Structures are given as structure tokens and as C-alpha cells.
Amino acid sequence: MIQLASTALMISLGFYALSCLCYGLLWLRTTRWVPIFASTLLMAGLVVNVAQLVSRWVDAGQPPFKTLYESLVLLAICIAVVYLAVEWLYRARVLGLPSSVSCVAVILIAAMQAEKGVVNLPPALQSGWFIPHVVIYFFGYAALFVAFGAALLYLIRPKPITMKRPGLFAGQTIQLETLLDGAVRFGVALLTIGLLIGAAWAKDAWGDYWMWDPKETWSLVTWLIFATYLHLFYLGHWRGRRLAFLVVVGFGAVLFTYLGMQLLPTADQSAHVYQ
Amino acid sequence: MNSQNNAAGDNKEEIRNNATMNAPSENPSAQPGMRAGFLILGAAYIIGVIMQNGVIRTTASLGGSTRHLSVIFGLSVFIIVLAVGFKVKWHRFLTSNRFAVPALACVTAFSIIGTLIVQTKSTAVGASNQGWISLLFLNDIFHSFGFSAVVGMGAGGIALVLARKRRFTMRYAGSVGAHLGLLFILAGASVGILQGVKGRLDLHIGESSDRFSVEGENGLIRERPLGFSVTLDDFRVLHYDRDLELLVYDISREREKKLAAVNPASENDVLKLRAYGVETVRYFPDHAQEWEVTEDSGDSRTAALGLLSQQQEGIIWMFDDRSGNFQADAPRDVKFFWEAARAEKFLQDNRNAGVSSPHILSIGGKEIAVEPGGTYSIPGTDQRLEVTRALADFVLDETSKKPTNRSDKPNNPAIEVLIKDAKDVALGTGWLFANYPDFHGMKNELSRLKITYHYRTPESISSLRALIVGEREELWKLANGEVLSRIKMEKGRPLPDPFEKLTLQALYPTVRRSLRDVNRSNKTNNPLAVVRLAGHAQSLSVTPREPLRLSESKVLVLAPKGGDTVRDYVSLLTVAAEGHKVLSATVEVNHPLSYRGYSFFQSDYRPDDPTFSGFQVVRDPGLWIVYLGLILNASGVICALLAAPLLKRKKAATGAVGGGA
Numbered sequence: 010m011i012q013l014a015s016t017a018l019m020i021s022l023g024f025y026a027l028s029c030l031c032y033g034l035l036w037l038r039t040t041r042w043v044p045i046f047a048s049t050l051l052m053a054g055l056v057v058n059v060a061q062l063v064s065r066w067v068d069a070g071q072p073p074f075k076t077l078y079e080s081l082v083l084l085a086i087c088i089a090v091v092y093l094a095v096e097w098l099y100r101a102r103v104l105g106l107p108s109s110v111s112c113v114a115v116i117l118i119a120a121m122q123a124e125k126g127v128v129n130l131p132p133a134l135q136s137g138w139f140i141p142h143v144v145i146y147f148f149g150y151a152a153l154f155v156a157f158g159a160a161l162l163y164l165i166r167p168k169p170i171t172m173k174r175p176g177l178f179a180g181q182t183i184q185l186e187t188l189l190d191g192a193v194r195f196g197v198a199l200l201t202i203g204l205l206i207g208a209a210w211a212k213d214a215w216g217d218y219w220m221w222d223p224k225e226t227w228s229l230v231t232w233l234i235f236a237t238y239l240h241l242f243y244l245g246h247w248r249g250r251r252l253a254f255l256v257v258v259g260f261g262a263v264l265f266t267y268l269g270m271q272l273l274p275t276a277d278q279s280a281h282v283y284q
Numbered sequence: 285m286n287s288q289n290n291a292a293g294d295n296k297e298e299i300r301n302n303a304t305m306n307a308p309s310e311n312p313s314a315q316p317g318m319r320a321g322f323l324i325l326g327a328a329y330i331i332g333v334i335m336q337n338g339v340i341r342t343t344a345s346l347g348g349s350t351r352h353l354s355v356i357f358g359l360s361v362f363i364i365v366l367a368v369g370f371k372v373k374w375h376r377f378l379t380s381n382r383f384a385v386p387a388l389a390c391v392t393a394f395s396i397i398g399t400l401i402v403q404t405k406s407t408a409v410g411a412s413n414q415g416w417i418s419l420l421f422l423n424d425i426f427h428s429f430g431f432s433a434v435v436g437m438g439a440g441g442i443a444l445v446l447a448r449k450r451r452f453t454m455r456y457a458g459s460v461g462a463h464l465g466l467l468f469i470l471a472g473a474s475v476g477i478l479q480g481v482k483g484r485l486d487l488h489i490g491e492s493s494d495r496f497s498v499e500g501e502n503g504l505i506r507e508r509p510l511g512f513s514v515t516l517d518d519f520r521v522l523h524y525d526r527d528l529e530l531l532v533y534d535i536s537r538e539r540e541k542k543l544a545a546v547n548p549a550s551e552n553d554v555l556k557l558r559a560y561g562v563e564t565v566r567y568f569p570d571h572a573q574e575w576e577v578t579e580d581s582g583d584s585r586t587a588a589l590g591l592l593s594q595q596q597e598g599i600i601w602m603f604d605d606r607s608g609n610f611q612a613d614a615p616r617d618v619k620f621f622w623e624a625a626r627a628e629k630f631l632q633d634n635r636n637a638g639v640s641s642p643h644i645l646s647i648g649g650k651e652i653a654v655e656p657g658g659t660y661s662i663p664g665t666d667q668r669l670e671v672t673r674a675l676a677d678f679v680l681d682e683t684s685k686k687p688t689n690r691s692d693k694p695n696n697p698a699i700e701v702l703i704k705d706a707k708d709v710a711l712g713t714g715w716l717f718a719n720y721p722d723f724h725g726m727k728n729e730l731s732r733l734k735i736t737y738h739y740r741t742p743e744s745i746s747s748l749r750a751l752i753v754g755e756r757e758e759l760w761k762l763a764n765g766e767v768l769s770r771i772k773m774e775k776g777r778p779l780p781d782p783f784e785k786l787t788l789q790a791l792y793p794t795v796r797r798s799l800r801d802v803n804r805s806n807k808t809n810n811p812l813a814v815v816r817l818a819g820h821a822q823s824l825s826v827t828p829r830e831p832l833r834l835s836e837s838k839v840l841v842l843a844p845k846g847g848d849t850v851r852d853y854v855s856l857l858t859v860a861a862e863g864h865k866v867l868s869a870t871v872e873v874n875h876p877l878s879y880r881g882y883s884f885f886q887s888d889y890r891p892d893d894p895t896f897s898g899f900q901v902v903r904d905p906g907l908w909i910v911y912l913g914l915i916l917n918a919s920g921v922i923c924a925l926l927a928a929p930l931l932k933r934k935k936a937a938t939g940a941v942g943g944g945a
Contacts, residue, residue: 098933123542126845129524132852132873132886191929198925201462205914214874216482216885216902218910219473221426223399233392240381240388273399 017061018082018120024054025085025112032105044102048093051109055089058116062086069127074143076128077268081119083143085112087151095155095192101183107158138210142203149199150263153235156192157260159185160253167250186249190242193256197235204228223273227266234259320377321386325434328361329390332430333420339429349500351427355477358432365440379445387438394434398425439470455928461920468913475906482902483508485884487516488695489895492860496901510882510901512861517868519897521889522852526844528569528811530826532560536837548813548842561834564816570804571812575601580796587622587754588797590790591779597804599789603797604754617747618783622754622793631751631765643674643699644738645716651738656699666706669735673700678717687715694718697739750783754791759783813842853886855897871899881905 031047062082065073073079092108095101130139163185207225208218219225238255241247339353369378377383401422421428442463450456483498494513497505532544544560546553548567557565577588589602602620621627641653650663656674661667677690678698687698697718703711716737751760752773759780761768771780775791778784801814813826817834826832831841855871859879871877876885881903888898 129849129851132850135852136874138874194925194929198921201921202918205918209911209914210874212907213876214885215887216876216883216900221398221403226395226399230392230395233388233395237385237388237392240384244381244385274402 014061014065015120015125017057017064018116021054021057021061021085022113022116022120024050024057025089025109025116028054029106029109029113032102032109035102035105047102047105047109048096051089051093051105051112054112055086055093058082058086058089065127071127071130072140072143073127074139075130075134076122076124078119078122078125080143080147080267081115081122083147084150084154085115085119087147088112088115088154091148091151091155091192091195095188099183099188099191101188103162103183103185104155104158104188107161108155111154111158133214136210136214138206138213142206142210145199145206146203149196149203150267152192152196152199153256153260153263156189156196156256157263159189159192160256160260163189163253164250164257167253186253189253189256193235193238197232197239200228200232200235204232224266224270227262227270231259231262231266234262318382318386321383322390324383325386325390325437328433328437329430332357332428332433336421336429337419352478354427354429354432355474357429358436359474361433361436362440362443365437366443369440369444375444378441379448383441384438387434387441390434391438394425394431397422401425435470439467442467453928454931455924458920458922458924458928461916462924463920465913465915465917465920468916469910470913472906472909472911472913475909476904477906480902480904480906481508482900484887485514485899485901486888487514487897487899488893489516489519489897491516511880512859512866514884515858515860516855516897517858518854518856519889519895520854521850521894522854523849524844524851526808526849528808528828528842529845530554530557530565530813531841531843532557532834533839533841534837535839543838557840558818560838560840561818562815562840563818566801566814568801568803568810568812568814569806569808571810572802572804573799574598574802575797576800577601577790577792577795577797579792580794582794582796584794584796586795586797587620588790588792588795589620589752589754590788592787592789594785600786601797602752603795617749618752619748619750620752620754624753624756624758627751627753627760631762631767634765642694642740643671643697644740645669645699645701646736646738654699662703667711668704668706670702670704671699672702672713674698678715694739697737699737701735754793757791808844811842815840853889853897855886855899857884 028047028050031043031050034043035047062073065079065082074083088108088111092104095104095108167185169184207228211220211225212218234255238252238259241252241255335357336350336354340350365378368374401417403426404423417423421430425431446460446463446467450460481498483496485493485496487493492513492515494511495507495509498508499505528548529545530548531542531546534541534543544556546556548554548565549569554562554565577590586603586605589604590599591602593600602618604620604622606622606626619630621630641655643654643656644651645654645660647662647669652660654660654669654671656671659668659670662669673687675687675689675696675698676692677695678687679690679696680686681688687700690696698715700713700715702713705711716735718737718739721736721738748762748765750762751767752758753760756770757773758770759773760770761780773779773788773791775788777788779786779788801812804810811828814823815826815832816823824832826840826842828842828844831839833839852872856868857871857877858868859866859877861880867879869877871884871886873886876883878884883902883904885900885902886897887900888896890896
């Protein structure tokens with residue numbers, strides 16, 4: 010079963026990589042079919058990715074969200090879903106390249122994990138809070154991945170982008186700031202709800218809703234950085250590159266919170282560190 | 285689509301609409317800027333540090349809680365900000381993002397610091413001094429006065445903002461909800477710290493308690509009454525059905541690296557271990573050892589008795605090697621001798637001995653039974669050891685700090701010994717603990733002498749109910765060491781009462797015997813792998829608890845696949861009040877028991893003591909306020925960040941359609 014899952018992972022990686030290529034082509038030349046291929050390939054990768062996750066869920070008999078490998082697979086799904094929602098809502102493919110690159114990178118890191126086997130859920134994770142907490146948090150992370158892509162593009166090319174021929178923008182003029190802001194707000198909302206669910210769950214499990222655990226604290230740090238973004242947004246002279254840079258910093262906090270906990274000297278005090 | 289085209293215009297509109305969230309005039313030259321915000325917050329932190337240093341020195345001797353004072357300090361700052369905020373000049377600044385952003389930045393910075401510096405309870409005088417880190421309370425930052433001050437100032441700013449009037453919009457309503465929720469969370473947390481209590485309750489199966497232990501900031505443990513009693517009726521650790529794998533780890537690095545993982549039941553898989561020097565593996569998921577016994581007319585000195593039990597498979601063997609008894613899974617109240625004369629001598633010797641002492645000291649590898657009040661020579665020296673006191677369940681009394689007996693049960697046996705030299709001069713004294721043989725709390729003499737203490741449940745001849753004498757094929761029934769009757773046994777027939785569940789299967793005067801490894805079942809009840817290493821004739825065993833060292837840097841481990849096998853910890857608790865049973869409930873992780881404001885959370889267990897269960901006991905009167913805050917905050921965020929933008933898009937789209945038409 011692990012072999013089959015690895016094959017499915019590679020297939021989804023292939024689809025994501027091809028979509029990445031197509032989204033990249035959109036920046037160089039625009040034809041009628043390339044944008045459709047780009048979205049279709051991304052969706053195909055998403056479908057295979059979801060099928061692999063569901064199959065692992067059924068096989069393991071438990072939600073596949075415990076190990077780093079499983080969480081990376083989930084993250085790739087969330088990034089693809091969030092980006093496709095952005096594409097549909099805004100009718101813009103400008104964030105297709107950074108988002109598909111993110112999916113490829115995440116799946117590659119998952120494929121490199123030594124431990125891909127199912128790990129039994131310890132008693133603390135056997136809770137009704139487990140699924141909503143993880144899923145909401147990862148969709149929040151995914152939104153911030155998309156926001157990071159928008160911030161990077163904005164820092165490279167801050168002026169509004171207009172394309173005359175169908176392709177990236179289907180004839181529209183798009184402000185990257187708008188996409189960036191929308192993705193950040195969506196991400197912050199989900200991070201907030203995920204954080205609150207985590208606190209309620211901790212109370213049920215351990216009797217304490219907040220223990221200043223390093224992972225909890227860094228989740229708070231990430232949230233605070235993006236809360237600062239929301240407040241600075243209303244100081245007009247902060248709009249633009251400064252805010253985009255803050256989003257890049259916030260994304261760094263997201264990555265560190267997700268993957269960097271074992272680097273902390275206080276890692277031993279945390280129940281959230283991936284082994 | 286129109287909303288995208290009008291994005292620039294919308295942004296201006298948003299700034300205008302939200303101008304009331306900031307100072308009416310955002311002209312930086314007219315108002316203090318963000319720098320002022322950082323300065324004020326920094327000053328608040330420093331004042332907090334100074335106050336905390338002063339408070340610690342005052343309250344340490346009183347045993348007060350600086351954490352409570354930290355919360356009170358934060359609340360005081362909050363009130364001061366509210367009071368100052370009514371002045372128009374400060375009001376504009378304190379309700380602006382030029383204050384909010386520095387507050388957010390400071391809390392962020394302190395939070396990061398709290399994860400980079402190991403947090404300890406530094407607030408007690410006498411805690412380890414780490415120089416400027418301790419001075420600024422960075423090693424207990426989240427409970428410091430300074431951090432409370434910064435949070436208090438931020439909360440004050442939020443409260444002032446909420447008091448201002450606004451034009452009602454979905455985004456504004458959401459913002460109010462989110463910020464009000466934060467205030468509720470902080471308020472609930474403060475109530476919880478000031479009025480709540482958290483402690484531990486440790487019970488063994490069958491034990492009851494009407495109090496729980498609370499650890500103070502200075503490490504002192506006090507007991508507090510519950511007002512009702514709690515009994516642990518049962519405790520189970522449930523395990524996943526587990527497959528096991530043999531793993532080779534490289535332990536030479538700081539972090540162990542897994543080199544190989546194989547299925548021990550698969551011959552092909554096991555071949556992969558040859559690269560690490562493992563030649564053969566025999567795997568037993570449910571390992572047991574059985575005796576292979578054959579009658580021998582040679583020079584063996586061992587007699588054997590084989591009994592068949594109705595309650596377990598296989599033969600129970602008892603051996604008499606003529607120098608002592610050797611029993612294997614035999615009933616404890618029966619002994620086997622071949623010669624009747626030796627059986628008689630055993631009875632004679634043990635009638636006179638009486639009950640043996642449970643206190644056994646091992647000194648330099650030699651064991652001696654000791655009694656409180658006794659004095660014993662220490663082998664190889666001219667020193668003597670005096671046993672001054674023995675406690676079955678050692679604990680330090682909370683008030684007098686003196687050792688005392690918590691109960692009559694041998695839960696934590698300990699004895700106090702005094703070492704004297706030949707001239708009766710005391711060289712050292714200390715406590716030895718049966719459960720903690722490496723700890724004796726004593727320097728000098730005891731540590732040099734390597735004395736360890738064991739507690740053995742007392743046995744006496746009065747606990748024996750029968751002797752089996754092989755040469756006569758007789759069972760001698762005993763009562764208090766006296767032979768009541770001698771009954772002939774027959775092969776193939778059950779033994780006399782009260783051993784009628786055992787049938788005599790074999791009786792040999794001399795035997796050859798060897799142990800062999802067998803598998804009792806396919807369930808992984810007692811997994812064991814027998815391995816043979818390259819260049820070694822002898823086989824070695826590997827179990828989940830005992831890995832095998834292959835070399836300086838490599839170990840072989842038999843471990844469950846999928847990591848931890850514990851599926852659940854389940855305690856059955858009964859609560860009684862005023863002498864009546866009130867309720868019985870199971871407590872598991874994520875499923876606490878609540879009664880009269882106290883909640884019991886499954887928190888601890890001991891792998892080597894399956895009767896022990898530990899609970900975290902919490903009373904938190906502020907919890908409902910926190911939950912209200914969580915709901916308000918979540919609702920506000922959903923409104924402001926999700927619902928409002930969607931509504932706006934819908935409006936813009938409708939407007940565009942209307943405009944287009």
C-alpha cells in the first residue's frame with residue numbers, strides 16, 4: 010500500500026510540475042489553450058493528491074494528518090484548492106506559477122521523507138478537534154503560501170498588470186495588492202479559528218488552554234505578524250512594498266512554525282514537534 | 285471584475301471608512317508616532333522589571349505568588365491606560381494604529397524571546413541566576429510583570445477603541461467582536477490565574493483521596509482539600525494491535541539515525557540485516573520458554589516433577605537439584621523435594637526461623653536481611669551499619685518537612701541507615717529507597733560503599749500449603765509448618781485437595797533438562813527475537829525493552845511499527861460526597877471528569893506500575909469567560925475578514941450589473 014501511495018504521489022507531482030510549466034509559459038506567450046491546460050493539470054494533480062489522501066485515510070483507519078509526510082500531502086492539496094479558488098474568484102492566473110511551484114516543492118519534500126508509514130495516533134490526538142484544527146490551520150497556511158507568492162510578484166513588479174490578449178488575466182487589469190490582501194485576510198481568519206480551536210482542544214486534553222508551548226507561541230507569533238499587517242493596512246503610507254515585505258516575513262514565520270520547531274532550544278518542551 | 289478595476293478607488297474608500305479606527309488626523313507631525321509607542325511600551329516593561337525585583341524580595345519570605353501579582357500588575361496598567369485614555373490628546377494616540385502596531389510588535393518580540401530562552405520559574409529568589417537574562421526575567425517572560433504590563437497596555441488600547449462610536453458596517457461589527465473577544469479571553473485568563481487552582485492527584489487502583497497536591501512557585505508541595513473523595517476503581521492502558529519490526533540504529537550521532545527496518549517474521553527481509561552482522565533471526569511474537577525434560581540414568585543430580593494444569597497450557601515443571609529448589613512457574617505454596625529426609629530437614633529448619641525480614645540490603649554484592657534497630661557489620665571493612673528507621677510508604681511531611689509514612693502499603697519503601705566506624709563515630713546517615721536504588725541522598729560513605737536496598741514481600745513457612753516428596757510419591761499437606769497428612773499421589777490423576785486443578789504427569793529421580801523457545805500464539809503478547817551475530821556461537825535475544833548492541837555505534841531494536849502502541853489510558857473514578865457515592869465515570873485523555881468546579885484530566889501513568897494513574901486537577905472559574913471570548917473572537921474574525929469582503933464583492937457585482945444595464 011505504501012508503494013501504491015508513493016506512485017500516486019509521484020503522479021500528482023508530475024501533474025503539478027506540468028501545470029507549473031504551463032503557468033510559466035503564460036508569462037512568455039499567451040495562447041488560447043495554455044491557460045486551460047495549466048488549470049486542468051493543476052486540478053488533475055489535486056484529484057490524484059486527494060485520492061491518495063483518502064485512500065491512506067481508509068487504509069490507516071485514522072485521519073492521515075499526524076506525521077510530517079502526511080501533513081505535507083495535505084498542505085499541497087490545500088494550496089491547490091486555495092489557488093484554484095483565487096483563480097475562479099478573481100478570474101486571474103497571475104498567482105498560478107508561484108502556487109504550482111509551491112505544490113511541487115511541498116510534494117518533493119514529502120517524497121524525500123524517510124518515514125512514510127502510518128503512525129498510530131496517540132491518545133492526545135484522538136479527539137473530535139483533531140480534524141478541524143489541522144484542516145483549518147492548513148488551509149490558513151495555504152492561503153498564506155498564495156499570499157507569499159503574490160507578495161513576491163508584487164515586490165518584483167509592483168505596478169498593475171494588464172494583458173491585452175487572453176492568458177494570465179483574460180484581458181483584465183489586476184492589482185496584485187488586491188489578491189495579496191484577500192489571501193492574507195482569508196489566511197488570518199483561518200489561522201485565528203485554528204488557534205482558537207487548538208486552545209479549546211488543549212483545555213479538553215490537558216486542562217490548560219494555553220501553556221506557552223513553543224509551537225503554540227510561534228503560532229501566536231505568526232498570527233501577530235499578520236494582525237500587524239491588518240493594522241498597518243490602514244496606515245496609508247504603509248501600503249505597497251512595505252506591507253508586501255511584511256507578508257514575506259510573516260511567511261517566514263509560517264515556515265518556521267510548521268517545520269522549524271526542532272531547531273529551538275525549547276523544542277523538548279513542545280508536544281507539537283515532528284519527529 | 286469591476287471590483288478589481290476599482291481596486292485603487294476602493295482602497296481610498298477603505299482608508300476613509302476606517303479613519304475613525306485611527307486618529308481622525310493621520311498627520312504624523314500632529315500626533316506621537318510609532319516610535320513613541322515603542323518607547324512607552326519599553327518603559328512599561330522596564331518599570332515592570334523594577335517592580336518585580338522589588339516585589340520578589342518582599343514576598344519571597346512570605347511565600348507569596350508573584351504570578352498572581354504579575355496579573356494584578358497587568359490589570360493595574362490596564363486601568364491606568366483607561367484613565368489616561370480619557371484625556372483627548374492621549375485618547376487619539378492610544379486608539380490609533382500607531383500605538384496598536386508597537387504593542388503587537390512588542391508582544392511578538394517577547395513571545396519569540398520566550399521560545400529562544402529556556403523558560404524556568406525564575407520568579408523565586410534562589411532560582412538559578414543567569415545574569416541579565418534573570419534580571420530582565422527573560423527566562424520566565426510570560427509570567428513577568430513587564431510582559432503583563434505590555435499586554436495590559438495593549439488591552440487598554442483595545443478597550444478605548446471599542447468605546448468609540450462608529451458607523452455600523454459588517455466589517456466594523458466583526459472588528460468589535462474580534463477585539464471584544466480578545467478582552468474577554470484576557471479577562472477570563474486573569475480570573476483563572478487569580479482564582480483558579482491547578483494540581484495533581486496520584487492514585488493506585490483501590491486508593492481514595494479527598495485532597496490533591498499543589499506545587500507552589502518555590503517548589504513547596506501543599507495538599508488542598510477537594511470537599512469530596514475520589515477513588516480509582518480501575519486503570520487500563522489500551523494498546524494498538526501491533527506489528528513489530530527489527531530496526532538498526534546508528535547511535536554515534538547526536539540524533540539517532542535509522543539504518544534499516546525489517547519484518548522479523550520474513551526470512552527474506554531479515555537477510556538485509558547481514559550487512560550489520562546479524563546472521564540469523566528467530567522471531568517469536570508470543571515468546572515463552574518451555575522445559576524439555578528427559579529421564580536420565582546418568583550423573584544428573586536433578587529430580588523433576590511435572591504437573592498438568594487446567595488453567596494453562598503445557599506442563600508445569602518443578603525441579604529439585606538437591607542443593608536448593610528450582611521452580612518454574614510452579615505454585616508458590618508448594619515445594620518439591622525428592623528425598624523425604626531433606627523435606628523433613630527443611631520443615632525443621634524453617635519452623636525455627638520464623639518470618640524473614642522484608643528489608644534486604646545489598647552491600648558490595650552481598651545480601652543481608654536487616655531489621656530496624658539492628659546493627660550489622662559491613663563486609664570488608666571495620667565499619668558498622670545501623671538501621672534506625674524503616675518506612676513502608678516514604679513521604680516528606682508538607683509542614684515539618686520530615687520523613688513520614690503515608691500509608692502501610694509498601695508503595696515507596698525506605699530505610700534510614702547510619703554508618704559508624706570501629707570507634708562508634710558516625711560517618712554518615714541517609715535514606716535508601718527500594719524504588720530508587722540509585723538515589724540515596726547521601727554523600728561520602730554510602731555512595732562509596734554502594735549499598736542498595738530491596739524490599740521483599742515477607743514469606744514464611746506458614747504460607748506453604750504442601751510439600752511433594754518424590755521418592756515416596758506423596759503430597760504432605762501443611763498448616764503453619766506442621767504436616768497434617770501424607771497422601772499418596774498417582775500418575776495421571778489430580779492431586780489431592782486443594783490442588784485438584786493440577787494432575788501429576790511425571791515424576792523422575794534424575795533428569796536432563798533444557799529450555800527451548802516456543803511461540804504460544806500469533807498475538808504479539810510477548811515479542812522476542814533470538815539473533816545470532818556473525819562470529820558468535822551464542823544466540824542473543826532482543827525484546828522491545830532490551831535492545832542489542834551490535835557495535836560501538838549500532839544497536840538492534842525490536843520496536844512496534846507505527847511508533848507508540850498506547851491507544852488509550854482509561855481510569856475509572858468514583859466520586860463520593862458526604863459518605864455517598866455520587867458518580868462513577870471513566871476518565872481518558874480528551875475526556876475529563878468534572879465535579880463541583882473541579883476537572884480531573886488523565887495526565888500520567890507509570891509503565892512499571894500498571895496500578896498507578898496520575899491526574900491533573902484544575903479549577904478554573906474564568907473558563908466560561910475565556911470560552912465566550914473564543915466564540916466572540918471567532919465570530920468577529922469570520923465577519924470582518926470573510927463575510928464582509930464577500931458581501932462587498934456581491935454588492936460591487938450587483939452594482940456593476942445594475943450600472944451596466
